[in-house]
Structures are given as C-alpha cells and as structure tokens.
Amino acid sequence: MHRYKFVLYRPIQFLPVLFGISVVTFVLVRLIPGDPARVLLGARATPTAIANIRRQYGLDEPMWLQYFYFVKNLLNGEMGKSILYKIDVLKLIMTRIEPTLVLVLASVTLSVLIAVPMAALAARNHGRFADHAVRVISTAGIGFPPFWLGLMLIILFSVNLGLLPVSGYGETLGEKIAHLILPSLTIALSLSTVLTRSLRAAMVEGLRSDVATAARARGMPERVVFWRHVVPNSMVPTINLLAINIGWLIGGTVVIESVFAIPGIGQLLVRAIFSRDYMVVQGVAMILACATVLINLIADIVTVAADPRVKL
C-alpha cells in the first residue's frame, strides 16, 4: 500500500498551486478599471447592495486584507452572486456541471475508442501504406477547428441524415444522450488525433520490446502478442497524455458547448464574459482550474494502479 502514500501528501504539494490560483483570479478581477463594487454588482446596483459587498469583501481595506477577505469568503463557499442570474455563483455552477462532466467523460471514452484501433492499425503495419495513411490523417486532423468540425457533423448527421438533434440538451435521459452524441464525437475526433500519434509510437516500441520477443519465442501468435502484451503497456503513456491534455479538453468543451447550445459551465463562462458578470467568470475559472489539478491527481493514482513499476 505504501506505493499509494503520495495520495496523502500530494494534496499538500498542491497547496501552493491552489494559493496561486486564488491569487490569479483575485488579481484578474481587481485589474478591471473602475470601482470594484460597481464592477462586481453591475451598473444598476442599489446603494445597500454596494455597501454590503464593500463590507463582505473589505473593499475599503488595503489590498492584502481584501485578499484575506476573498479567501475567507471562498472557504465559506461564498463566491458571490451572479448579476445576470441573481443567485450564488457556486449554486449556479453546480446546476451547470452535469452536462459538462458527461461531455468530458464521453469525449475521453470515445477518443480512446477511436485512437486505439487507429494506432493499432498503424503500428501493426509499421512503415507500410496503412501507417502512412494514419499519420497523414492524424497530422491533418490536428488542424480541424473543433467548432467547425461540430457544424460539419451537424450538416451530415442532423441535416442530411436526420439522425440526431441539431443542438440543445433536453430533459429526459434519452434526450440528453441523443443531444450529447455529436458534441462528444466532435471533441473525441480532435483529441484522438493527438492520442493516435503517441499511442502509435508507444505500440511500435512495444512490438520491438523484449517482452514481445519473449512472447513470440514462446510461440505466441502475433495477434495475441499485440493485444495481450503491447497494448496494455502502451496504456500508461496514454493516461499521462490524457492528463496533459485535460486543460485543452476543458477549453474544447467551452467552445463546443457554445456551438451546440449545451447549458454547461463553458456556455456559462462565455455568456458571463458578454454580460460582464465578473463574479461568474472568476468562479468558473477557479472551479475549472481546481478540476484540472484534481484530474491530474486522479491520473497519477490510475498510473500507479496500472503499472506496478511506477513509484511516485
């Protein structure tokens, strides 16, 4: 069990990063020109509301004390109120988290389902036509703008074939799944190009490894060598690559939610920027940064669980 000890002390290593995240978001909002109370509450704020927020955030105090108030409010789960929606930012984010979470999970799963067969095809035909074809497709695929790819998929599947809804989210589980297929496919196609390239490299190396040679020497058929020895060994670099790309993935969902009008955190962020709802911008940025840190911790745990040689 001592291999998992890092799960206990890793969060302590995250403290400076979490401190940094809070400083960055604090500074971001204070950089907006004008009276911070008016910036946070909007032009139509009442004098009582302004007086309240001055007290709650210590806006008349020196900057370092304001930061102290800011952190104190955060620790109480207080992220302020949205100007637009008139409710607590944290509550607002919680109501929007489901579609985003499902979208991210579905995209990751789909991208692995696309990337593994592609990479396997390329690696098992190393240097031959299929390998070059996969390389060209994945190189070109990196340059496909996800927001445009999403629209092209809408034209194909929703407009021409009439199979799937164009946009929105729906109420029932079935509707929600139907509405999330195209957005997750869009993100998965973009993400799988990156995954395929590195998976292919890991598999090519795996086919040349001593493990594979030993398995062949025991008379194991090439197909079994590949799926039982090479593929599992190429999974650890894939998990790491997914962890590295998690920030990119979240950025991708922000855009894709706007393309497909999915009421998630990303769409909330974009709308908040347009309506100058800075409490929401600040809250979303902070939550998504913390989520990234958390996902990296999970990726570390999965890596340790998947590969007995890894020590953290």
Place this chain on the structure above:
Amino acid sequence: MSARALDGRRIGRRWQPGRQPTLMIGAAILTAFVLTALLAPYISPYDPIAQNAEIRLQSPSWAHPFGTDNFGRDVFSRVIWGVRIDLQIAILGVIFPFIIGTLVGTVAGFFGGIVDALFMRLIDIILAFPFLVLVLSIIAILGPGLSSFYIAMALVGWVSYARLIRAQVLVLKNSDYAVAAVSLGFSRSRIMFRHLLPNAIAGSVVFSMSDAVLVLLNGAAISYLGLGVQPPVAEWGIMVAEGQPFITTAWWITLFPGLSIVMLAFGFSMFGDALGDALGVKE
C-alpha cells in the same frame, strides 16, 4: 553551415529538398498562403465587405466560386482577405510567447536557485488553469478584440517555451564549452545568449510550428465566440459563426472558411514535422 546535434555530431545529410516530401508540401502551402495574404487586393474578385441584397445566399457558381452569404458578400473574396487576419493570428500569437518564454527559460535555467524556483512556481500556477479558460478570462477583462487576444496569448503562452528552453539550458550549462566560456571570463549574458541559447533553441523552433496550429485554432475559436475579430472584418472564425444560422440551407458559408483553417494548419504541421526531422528534434 551544417546543423549539429547537441553533442556536436553532424545531423542529417546534405540538404536535399526533393527527398523530403513533408518539407516540400509544408513549405508550398505556407508560401501559397503568404502570397495570398500579400496579393489579396489583386486576386480577390470582389470587395470582401460590400453587401448586395440582390445576390443573398447564392450557391457556388462561376461568378461566385464559394457562393455568397446572407448579406450578399462574396465568400471567396472573404476567404482570401481572411488569410491576412488568420495568418497574422498564427504568427503574432506565437512570436510574443516565444520571445518571452525564451528569455525567461534561459535566465531561469542559467541562474537556477530562487529565480528558477519562482518562475517554475508561476508556471505551475498558469498551467493549472485550462489554457483557453485563462485566455478567455483575460479577454473578459481587457474587452473583446484581437489585441486582447495577443496580450492574453503573451501572458499565458510563454510557459511552454520557458519550460523547453530551461530544460535544455540546465543540461547545456554544464557542457565543456559552457565551462570553457566561464573560465575565459566571458560575461553571463554573453554565455547565456551567445553560447547556450543558440544550442538550446532548436526544440522551441520546432514546437512553435505545432504551437502556431493551436494558436490559429484558438484565435479562430475566440473570434467564432464573438470575443476576437469583430464584424464586418473577413476572418475565418467569424465567418463560420456568421454562417451557422444558415447551415441547413447555405452550407458553403461555413464550409470554405473552415477548410482554409484546415489547410493553413496542415501547412504548419507538415513544415514543423520536416523541421523537426531536419534538426533532429524529437517531440
């Protein structure tokens, strides 16, 4: 001058462009886009922002190869003028982070100690934020527009370059020639920028090509969201957004600007791959 690997060994054969199809394809695509940007006023058949209500939403024809949009503007001309903006996004969005990151990485790697530790913690914090979310938050504060995008890119994008250069400098500063330069009494800045940096920079130059692809996609995405280039300027991201309400009836408005992004990105990718092979850099 022949390219040399970090350990001094000569890399690559004599430069034979014909033997490197990726280099030829990449260079050809990029050259074509640069020429299009420079010659836009001469090769675009129509004014990219001239509206004409009589020819709204016309499908592609000889007169309008890419069709017309809902304002009757010629999509082909708008795609051509868009090269100017999107190429600028890819170049300026990379250059500022490249310069800042290179300086920070060299200084942090060379001096080490507290300077290094401070920069590394700052990088950890910036990397904790999803890239696009931090860029969007900065744009939220500065207000929508292309200059906000460049400032946001400069503030956030330098971290990758700083990490790449720092890792190289950390290794190189203990190499024989660096130690020799110190014992010859050369100044720190001379050792850093004349001896270490030229040997450390190859990886960053190769990375800048794949970075250009990401910057182009992000810049176009931000314009698509309405937070970058503002109408009526012809830019590919915003053209896709303007065509979205008409995708069921007039697919050509969204198709062609998107394909242009794909082509330009492909040029950068191919050129970067070939450059990586030529300089012996592994990503």
